[in-house]
Amino acid sequence: MRYLPLTDDDRRSMLADIGVQNIDDLFADIPEDMRLKELIDLPRHASELEVERQLGEMAARNTPASSAPFFVGCGAYKHHVPASVDHLIQRSEFLTAYTPYQPEISQGTLQYLFEFQTQVALLTGMEVANASMYDGSTACGEAVLMAQRLTRRSKAVLSGSLHPQYRDVVSMLSDLSETSLETLAADPEGTEDIIASIDDETACVVVQSPDVFGRVRDLSAVAAAAHEKGALVIAVVTEVISLGALKPPGEMGADIVVAEGQSIGVGLSFGGPYVGLLATRQKYLRQMPGRVCGETVDANGKRGFVLTLSTREQHIRREKATSNICTNSGLCSLAFTIHLSLLGEAGLMKLASINHANAVMLADALAGIKGVDVLTPSFFNEFTIRVPGRGVDVIEALVDKGVLGGVPVARLVPGEKNLQDFIIVAATEVNTAEDRKAYVKALTEVLS
Amino acid sequence: MSMNKAGRPTSAQGGQSSDHPTFTGNKALQIEEPLIFEVGDVGKTGVDFPDPEPHEMRLGGLERQKIGLPGLTEPEVMRHYVRISQKNFAIDAGVYPLGSCTMKHNGRLNEKMARLPGFGDVHPLQPESTVQGALELIDTLAAWLLEMTGMAGVAMSPKAGAHGEFCGMAAIKSAQIAKGDARTVVLVPESAHGTNPATAALLGYKVRDIPAREDGTVSPEAVKEALDTDVAGIMLTNPNTCGLFERDIVAIADAVHEAGAYFYCDGANFNAIVGKAKPGDLGVDCMHINLHKTFSTPHGGGGPGSGPVVFSEAIAPYAPVPYVVRNGDAFSLVESVEAADGAHPFGRQTAFHGQMGMFVRALSYMMSHGSDGMRQASEDAVLNANYIRAGLRDVMSQPFGDQVCMHEVLFDDSFLKDSGVTTLDFAKAMIDEGFHPMTMYFPLVVHGAMLIEPTESESKAALDQFIATLRDLVQGTKDGDLVRFTGAPHHAPMARLDETRAARDPVLRWSPEAHAEAAE
Numbered sequence: 017m018r019y020l021p022l023t024d025d026d027r028r029s030m031l032a033d034i035g036v037q038n039i040d041d042l043f044a045d046i047p048e049d050m051r052l053k054e055l056i057d058l059p060r061h062a063s064e065l066e067v068e069r070q071l072g073e074m075a076a077r078n079t080p081a082s083s084a085p086f087f088v089g090c091g092a093y094k095h096h097v098p099a100s101v102d103h104l105i106q107r108s109e110f111l112t113a114y115t116p117y118q119p120e121i122s123q124g125t126l127q128y129l130f131e132f133q134t135q136v137a138l139l140t141g142m143e144v145a146n147a148s149m150y151d152g153s154t155a156c157g158e159a160v161l162m163a164q165r166l167t168r169r170s171k172a173v174l175s176g177s178l179h180p181q182y183r184d185v186v187s188m189l190s191d192l193s194e195t196s197l198e199t200l201a202a203d204p205e206g207t208e209d210i211i212a213s214i215d216d217e218t219a220c221v222v223v224q225s226p227d228v229f230g231r232v233r234d235l236s237a238v239a240a241a242a243h244e245k246g247a248l249v250i251a252v253v254t255e256v257i258s259l260g261a262l263k264p265p266g267e268m269g270a271d272i273v274v275a276e277g278q279s280i281g282v283g284l285s286f287g288g289p290y291v292g293l294l295a296t297r298q299k300y301l302r303q304m305p306g307r308v309c310g311e312t313v314d315a316n317g318k319r320g321f322v323l324t325l326s327t328r329e330q331h332i333r334r335e336k337a338t339s340n341i342c343t344n345s346g347l348c349s350l351a352f353t354i355h356l357s358l359l360g361e362a363g364l365m366k367l368a369s370i371n372h373a374n375a376v377m378l379a380d381a382l383a384g385i386k387g388v389d390v391l392t393p394s395f396f397n398e399f400t401i402r403v404p405g406r407g408v409d410v411i412e413a414l415v416d417k418g419v420l421g422g423v424p425v426a427r428l429v430p431g432e433k434n435l436q437d438f439i440i441v442a443a444t445e446v447n448t449a450e451d452r453k454a455y456v457k458a459l460t461e462v463l464s
Numbered sequence: 465m466s467m468n469k470a471g472r473p474t475s476a477q478g479g480q481s482s483d484h485p486t487f488t489g490n491k492a493l494q495i496e497e498p499l500i501f502e503v504g505d506v507g508k509t510g511v512d513f514p515d516p517e518p519h520e521m522r523l524g525g526l527e528r529q530k531i532g533l534p535g536l537t538e539p540e541v542m543r544h545y546v547r548i549s550q551k552n553f554a555i556d557a558g559v560y561p562l563g564s565c566t567m568k569h570n571g572r573l574n575e576k577m578a579r580l581p582g583f584g585d586v587h588p589l590q591p592e593s594t595v596q597g598a599l600e601l602i603d604t605l606a607a608w609l610l611e612m613t614g615m616a617g618v619a620m621s622p623k624a625g626a627h628g629e630f631c632g633m634a635a636i637k638s639a640q641i642a643k644g645d646a647r648t649v650v651l652v653p654e655s656a657h658g659t660n661p662a663t664a665a666l667l668g669y670k671v672r673d674i675p676a677r678e679d680g681t682v683s684p685e686a687v688k689e690a691l692d693t694d695v696a697g698i699m700l701t702n703p704n705t706c707g708l709f710e711r712d713i714v715a716i717a718d719a720v721h722e723a724g725a726y727f728y729c730d731g732a733n734f735n736a737i738v739g740k741a742k743p744g745d746l747g748v749d750c751m752h753i754n755l756h757k758t759f760s761t762p763h764g765g766g767g768p769g770s771g772p773v774v775f776s777e778a779i780a781p782y783a784p785v786p787y788v789v790r791n792g793d794a795f796s797l798v799e800s801v802e803a804a805d806g807a808h809p810f811g812r813q814t815a816f817h818g819q820m821g822m823f824v825r826a827l828s829y830m831m832s833h834g835s836d837g838m839r840q841a842s843e844d845a846v847l848n849a850n851y852i853r854a855g856l857r858d859v860m861s862q863p864f865g866d867q868v869c870m871h872e873v874l875f876d877d878s879f880l881k882d883s884g885v886t887t888l889d890f891a892k893a894m895i896d897e898g899f900h901p902m903t904m905y906f907p908l909v910v911h912g913a914m915l916i917e918p919t920e921s922e923s924k925a926a927l928d929q930f931i932a933t934l935r936d937l938v939q940g941t942k943d944g945d946l947v948r949f950t951g952a953p954h955h956a957p958m959a960r961l962d963e964t965r966a967a968r969d970p971v972l973r974w975s976p977e978a979h980a981e982a983a984e
Contacts, residue, residue, distance in 0.1 A: 017833065017836075017837045017840060017841075018832070019569055019571060019832070019833070019837075019841070019920075019921065020837070020840060020841060020844055020920055020921075021921065021922065021923035021924075021926075022844050022847070022848075022920075022923065022924060023924075026923075026924040027844075027847060029924075030847055030848075030850075030851045030924065031847070033851060033854050033855070034847075034850045034851060034853070034854040035854065036850075036868075039843050039846075039847065041868070042843075042846050042847065042850055042868050042870075043709075043737075043740055043741075043846065044868065045708065045709035045711040045868065045870075046709055046711075046737070046740065046741045047711070047713075047714055050714070050741050050742075050745050050746060051740065051741055052739060052740055052741060052742065055739065055835040055836055055839060056611055056612050056739055056742075056835045056838075056839075057611055057835070058608060058611055058612070058830075058834065058835040059831070059834050059835065060834040060835060060836050060837075061832060061833050061834035061836055061837040062831050062832060062834060064573050064832070066831075067573060067577070067828055067831045067832050068573070068576075068577070070831065071577045071580070071583075071601070071824065071827070071828060071831070072580065072582075073597075074582070074583075074597040074598075074600050074601050074604075075577075075580040075581070075582025075583050075597055076582055076597065077582070077596045077597030077600070078582040078583070078586045078594060078595050078596070078597045078598050079586070079590065079594035079595070080581035080582055080585035080586055081585050081586065081587055081590075082581065082585055083581070086587075088587045088589055088590055090589055091589075091815055091816075092587055092588055092589070092816065094585075094587065098510070098511055098538070100510075100538055100541060100542060102579075104541075104542070104545045104546075104549075106575060107545075107546070107549045108554050108555075108556035108557065109549035109550065109552040109553075109554045109556075109557070110545075110549055110552065110554075110764070110765055111554070111556075111570065111575075111762045111764060112554040112555035112556045112557075112560075112567075112570050112762055112763065113552045113553060113554040113555075113763065113764075113765045114560070114562060114565055114567060114763040114765065114766060115763075115765070115766035116765065116766070117562070118553070118891075118892075118895065118900065118901055119958065119961045119963075120892070120895060120953050120956040120957065120958045120959065120960065120961065121551070121552065121553040121895055121900065121953070121956050121957065122551070122552055122553065122765075123548065123551035123552070123957055123958055124548040124549045124550065124551045124552035124765075125552055125765040125766070127497070127499070127548045127551075128545070128548060130499070130972075130973070130974070131499055131500050131501070131974070133972055133973050134499075134501065134973035134974045134975075135533060137973050138531055138532045138533055139531065139533070143973075144972045144973060145972075145973070147766075148767070150623035150624060150627065150767075150768070150814065151623065151814060151815065151816075152815065153814050153815035153816075154623065154627070154813070154814050161666075179815065181812060181814075181815035181816070182815060184800075184811060184812035185811075185812055185813060185814060185815065187811065188634075188784075188810065188811030188812055188813065191810075191811060192634050192637060192638075192667055192668070192810065192811075193666070193667065193668050194668065232523055232524040232526055233524075234524065234525075234526060259528070259531075260528070260531070261523060261527065261528055262523060262526050262527070262528055263526045263527070263528050264528065264531075276815075283584045283585060283821075284584070284585055284586060284587045284588070285578070285583065285584050285585075285586075285820050285821040286583065286586045286587070286588050286595065286598045286816075286817065286820035287587075287588030287815070287816025287817045287818065287820055288588075288623065288768070288814075288816060288817070288818055288819040288820055288821065288822075289623070289767075289768030289770070289819045289820075289821050289822060291768075301970065301972070307766065308970075308972055309972070310966040310967070310970050310971055310972050311966065311971040311972075312961050312962045312963065312965045312966035312971075313961070313962055313965065314958045314959040314960060314961045314962070315959040315960045315961075315962075316959050318958065318959070320958045320961050321961075322961045322963050322966045324963065324966040324967050324970060324972075325967055325970060326967075327967070329658070330626070330658035330659050330661075330662035331657075331658040331659075331906070332658070333658070333662070334658045334661040334662060334671075335661035335662060335664060335665035335671045336665070337658065337662040337665070339662070339666070340626040340629065340630060340659045340662035340663040340666055341624075341626055342624065342625065342626045342657075342658075342659050343624040343625065343626070343756070343766060343767040343768070343769040344766055344767045344768075345767045345768045346763075346764040346765035346766035346767040346768070347762065347764030347765060347767065347768060348764075348767070348768055350764075350765065354541060354545060356533065357500050357504065357510070357534070357535070357536050357541055357544070358509070358510035358511050358535065358536065358538065358541050359509060359510070359511050359533075359535060360504060360505070360506065360507075360508055360509045360510070360533055360534055360535015360536065361506045361507075361530070361531045361532065361533040361534070361535060362506070362507055362508065362509045362535055363509030363510070363511045363513070363535055364531065364533065365528075365531070366509075366513050366516075367511070367513060369516045370513055370514075370516040372516075372519070372521070372522070372523065373516035373517050373518075373519040374516075376519045376520055376521075376522055377517065377519055379522075393522065393524075394522045394523060394524030394525075395522060396523065411591055412591055412593065415591050415593060415594060420587075420590060420591075420594065423589045427589065427799070428589075430799075430800050430802055430803060431800075431802060445513070
C-alpha cells in the first residue's frame with residue numbers, strides 16, 4: 017500500500033516493544049461484539065492508474081465550463097485564473113500545513129493572511145477583515161448573527177433580491193435560533209421598498225449588490241434609514257470582480273460586508289470549496305466571527321504575525337464564543353490573495369471593465385431576439401431576461417444546442433409561479449464574440 | 465603571463481560556521497520578505513488583458529475611481545510567495561504530530577483528480593443533465609461513508625467539522641420539535657473540543673458539563689445523573705480527546721436514548737477506528753466526518769475542510785438540503801425543502817452542494833486504500849501512537865496512567881514539575897529539533913496537556929528519531945540547560961512572538977500611515 021510506510025517486520029517489532037501480542041490487543045477497549053471481524057464491504061485497494069481510470073470516467077460525464085459557450089453565474093463565476101496561482105498553492109509548505117498555531121514556523125501562512133485581510137478591506141472599502149469564512153453564503157449567516165449581537169436586537173430584514181440560497185441559510189439559522197426575520201418578495205424588477213420594513217426592532221438589513229438578478233444598487237439611502245433606526249447594514253457581494261468597477265459598499269454606509277471570493281483565484285469546482293470574505297468597521301472588531309491574523313513583534317523585536325483576538329473563539333470561550341468556526345478557507349484565501357496580487361488595482365479594474373463590456377454587448381444582442389426582454393437596466397456582468405415559456409425548458413433546449421445559457425430563476429425560487437419565465441445570464445472575460453453569436457443563434461432557434 | 469593553476473579551494477578549512485550577522489538580515493535560504501504592499505505598485509499588473517471592446521457603461525452611475533491595491537508581475541509574485549512559503553512547517557517537511565488534527569500524508573493523486581476539468585471546472589447551477597458524473601461522485605462517496613459508518617443517511621454539504629456539528633445538532637433539534645418534544649440542554653464532556661459547546665450554544669441550547677472519570681473516559685453513571693427530560697442530547701467525541709476509546713459507549717448511548725435524547729458523536733478521531741468498528745453499531749445518531757482529517761484532504765494552512773454528517777434512521781429524515789437522489793443510472797439533486805418528498809429537511813446550510821473539491825480528493829483516497837488499506841491505516845495509526853507511548857512512558861507522565869491508547873497519546877506536564885520548563889517551552893524546543901509540536905494545553909481537563917498524534921504516515925525510523933529526540937529533551941530539562949527551552953525556538957525563522965501585544969492593540973491590516981517606517 018503506497019501510502020503506508022510500516023513493513024510487516026516493523027509492525028511485529030513495534031508490537032513487541034509495546035508489550036502486546038497482536039494488533040487487536042490495542043483495540044481491546046472497543047466492545048468485543050462491536051469489533052468488525054471482516055473487512056467492510058467496499059472494494060480493495062487500487063493503483064493510481066485504476067483510480068484515475070474510474071474517476072476519469074465520472075469526470076468525463078460532465079460538461080466543463082471551458083468546453084462550451086458558458087453564461088452561468090448566480091453566485092459562482094467562470095473566470096480565467098493565471099497558471100502561477102495553482103502552481104504556488106500546491107507548494108507543500110502551503111498545502112500540507114495546518115492552522116498556524118505555532119507562529120515561529122508558520123509565518124508564510126500568517127503573512128499571506130495579513131496581506132489577504134488588507135486586500136479584502138481595501139476592496140470592500142472597509143476598515144478590517146477576517147482571515148476568511150467557508151463561503152459567501154455562510155459568511156452572510158454569520159454576519160446576521162454578528163449584527164444581532166452588536167445591536168442586541170433580533171429582527172433581520174432580507175432584501176428580495178438577495179441570492180435565494182443565501183436567504184435560505186439565514187432563514188435556517190433564524191428558524192433554529194428562534195429570531196425574527198422579514199423576507200421581502202423576490203424582486204427581479206427592482207421595485208421593493210426595503211426602508212419601509214426597518215423599525216426599532218431591526219438588527220440588520222441585508223442587501224445584495226449587484227443583486228441576484230444582476231442589478232447594481234446604491235445602498236446609501238438604505239444605510240441612512242437603517243442607521244437612523246439603530247440598525248446595521250449588511251452588504252452582500254457574490255461577484256467580487258464587480259468591486260473593480262463599482263463603488264464599494266464601505267463608501268455607501270455598509271457596516272458589514274460579506275462576499276463570495278471565488279471569482280478571484282478559485283475554480284468553479286461544482287460549488288466548493290470557495291472563500292467567504294467578511295469585512296467590517298474597526299469598532300465592531302471584537303464581535304467579528306472567525307480567525308484573525310494580527311501584526312506583532314518577536315522576542316528580538318522583528319516584525320511578525322500571529323493569530324489574534326482568540327478570546328472571541330470557541331477554543332477559549334466555548335459556549336460563549338462569537339461563532340463555532342474553527343477551520344476557515346485557508347488555501348482558497350491563498351489562491352485569492354495571489355491572484356489579486358497579480359492583478360493589482362490596474363489589472364482588476366481592467367478585468368472588471370472587460371466583464372462589463374461583454375455583458376453589455378450580450379444584453380444588447382439578446383434583446384434583439386424576438387420575444388426576449390432584458391429586465392436589468394444597470395448591471396455589472398450579469399442580468400435577467402424574460403423569455404416566452406419556462407426558463408427551465410429553454411435552458412435545457414440550449415444545452416441540446418451546446419450552449420450553457422444561464423440559470424432559470426425557478427431553479428433558485430421553485431415556489432414562485434410568476435418567475436417561471438426568467439433566466440439570469442452572466443458574461444465574463446472568458447466569453448468571446450463567437451460565444452455571444454452562438455448564444456444568440458441557439459436562443460433564436462429555441463424560441464422560434 | 466602564466467596561467468593561475470591554484471584554482472578554487474575545495475577543502476572546508478576556515479569555513480566553521482558561526483552566528484555572524486548579515487547585511488541584509490537574511491540567513492541564506494531564509495530571506496526577509498516585505499509585505500506585498502511594500503514591494504508592489506498600484507500601477508503595475510502581472511496579468512495581461514486585451515482592451516475591452518467599445519461599449520456603453522451601464523453601472524448606474526456607481527463607477528469606482530480607486531482601490532489602492534498594489535500589483536506585482538509574475539516573477540515578483542513567484543519570489544514573494546516562494547520566500548514566505550519557506551517560513552512554514554508542513555507535513556511534507558517533517559513529523560507534524562498535532563493531536564486530534566490527523567496530519568496524515570496528502571496523496572498527490574487526489575490533487576490531480578480534483579483538477580480534472582469534469583470536476584474542477586463545472587458550475588454548481590449547470591443543468592443536471594450536464595453534471596451526471598459529478599452527482600455520481602457525490603452519491604458514491606456518500607455510499608462509501610454510509611458503509612464504513614453503518615449509518616442510514618448522510619448530509620454532504622457541511623463545509624467543515626464545526627459546520628457538520630451544527631448540521632447534526634440542528635437535525636436533532638428539528639426531530640424533537642417535530643415530535644412535540646422540544647428540549648433545552650445538551651450534555652458535553654469537559655474534555656470536548658471547544659466547537660462542541662459553541663455549536664450547542666449557537667442552536668440556543670444550554671450546556672451541561674460532564675466530568676471525566678479517573679481513567680479519562682466518561683462514565684455511564686455520570687451521564688445518567690445529568691440526564692432529564694430537558695436534555696436534547698449528548699455531544700461525545702469517540703475516540704475521545706484523551707486518546708481513549710469510550711469503552712462504555714454502548715451503555716451511554718442506551719441511557720441517552722432511554723431519556724428520549726440523541727447521541728451526537730464528534731467524529732474528529734474517526735481515523736482510529738475505520739474498518740475496526742462502525743459508529744452505527746455503537747448507538748450513534750449523528751456523526752460528522754472531517755474529510756480533511758480521516759480522508760486526507762489537505763489542511764491547506766487552515767482549510768478548506770469538509771464535514772459530511774451521517775445519521776441514524778431516527779434523524780436522517782431531518783437532514784438538510786441539498787442531497788443527491790439516484791434513480792437507476794440517473795442522478796438528480798433535491799435543492800429545496802419543498803421538493804423533499806417524504807423527508808423533513810431542517811433547511812439549507814450553505815449555497816450550492818458542499819465541498820466538491822474535497823469530495824473528489826476523499827474518494828480518491830478511499831479508492832486508493834480500499835477496505836483493506838483503510839483498516840490497515842487505522843491499525844498503523846493506533847500502532848504508531850502506542851509505539852510512541854511505549855517509547856516515552858518511563859520519562860514522560862500520562863495523566864490517566866499507562867494504558868493502551870488509540871491513534872493519539874496524551875501526556876501531561878507533571879514530568880516537568882520543578883524543572884522550570886513549561887509545556888510551551890518544551891514544545892518550542894521541539895521546533896529547534898525539526899518537529900512540529902504536538903497539540904498542547906488541550907484537552908483542558910489535563911494540566912499542561914501534550915497530545916501526540918503521529919498518524920499512519922510515519923515510518924518506524926521517523927518515530928524512532930522522534931522518540932529519541934523527546935527523550936533527549938526530557939533529559940535536558942533535568943540537566944539544567946534551561947535556555948534550550950525558555951529561549952526556544954533558537955533556530956526557527958522567528959523567535960517567540962508577542963501574542964499579548966497583538967491582542968491588546970490589534971493591527972489587522974497594512975496601512976500606509978502605520979507602516980511608513982517599515983517601508984523605508
